[in-house]
Amino acid sequence: MSPVPAEAKSAPGPLILLIEDEVSFRRFLRPSLKAEGYRLIEADQGQTGLVTARESVPDMILLDLGLPDMEGLEVTRELRHWTKAPILILSAREQESDRVAALDAGADDYLTKPFGLAELLARIRVALRHVAAIRNRGSAEEFSSGPLKVNLTSRRVFIENREVRLTSVEYKLLMALVEHAGQVVTHRQLLAAGWGPDHRNQMEYLWVYMGHLRRKLEPDPTHPKIFQTEVGVGYRLLWE
Numbered sequence: 001m002s003p004v005p006a007e008a009k010s011a012p013g014p015l016i017l018l019i020e021d022e023v024s025f026r027r028f029l030r031p032s033l034k035a036e037g038y039r040l041i042e043a044d045q046g047q048t049g050l051v052t053a054r055e056s057v058p059d060m061i062l063l064d065l066g067l068p069d070m071e072g073l074e075v076t077r078e079l080r081h082w083t084k085a086p087i088l089i090l091s092a093r094e095q096e097s098d099r100v101a102a103l104d105a106g107a108d109d110y111l112t113k114p115f116g117l118a119e120l121l122a123r124i125r126v127a128l129r130h131v132a133a134i135r136n137r138g139s140a141e142e143f144s145s146g147p148l149k150v151n152l153t154s155r156r157v158f159i160e161n162r163e164v165r166l167t168s169v170e171y172k173l174l175m176a177l178v179e180h181a182g183q184v185v186t187h188r189q190l191l192a193a194g195w196g197p198d199h200r201n202q203m204e205y206l207w208v209y210m211g212h213l214r215r216k217l218e219p220d221p222t223h224p225k226i227f228q229t230e231v232g233v234g235y236r237l238l239w240e
Helices: 006-010 023-035 046-056 072-080 096-105 117-135 168-179 187-195 203-217
Strands: 015-019 039-043 060-063 087-091 109-112 142-145 148-151 156-159 162-164 184-186 227-230 234-237
Touching (some): 023 117, 046 060, 046 072, 060 117, 072 096, 087 117, 096 187, 109 117, 168 234
Parallel strands (some): 015 039
Antiparallel strands (some): 142 148, 156 162
16 A cells, blocks of 8 residues: 555645546546646555545545455445545446445445546535535525525525425425435435335335425426436435
């Protein structure tokens, strides 16, 4: 294992840890991330990545699932024991079950290879903005994205300054999506938020209530722009 470069420790900008065994892929990402002002450290195995993460305390982690020494899912679970840094999975695995498993294990988002650099950079910005929002939550009284505004103190919800009344379950689902704004929230996570852990397999509840939310909050429910469906996985609250 190579030591963390001194420049990565001292330079300005968020610190990103890339855990990826494919040399050409690391070489592909390296200049683009650095050009955006990110500090970058790399690991080519899961165990090395775990040790590097403890030593460097990165602001964000980019993680491949198919590592030579251990599964990326296990790396994710180990990281979640002690860090809340956002984890973005970068993987060639396209199955919905792989995406769901990664997100349920604690990953914050998932990109399937190959992907565009613009999309990767956008996902990184959203994840880091989400971390900043969590840190400021103690003083934050309002969440807003486009026409949607939520007063977190009074629990009042507005669309284009028009107040909308939500039921208790609808508000719980909305808050689960607000908590992870810009990131995908799985069906199981939303079911647990809305009805508790004993209802994680009762998808019909979620479909019905997400339909309610869209009818109440989307300007055009047939073309949703606030609640994006991640087919087979969950939903994402788009965050402007």
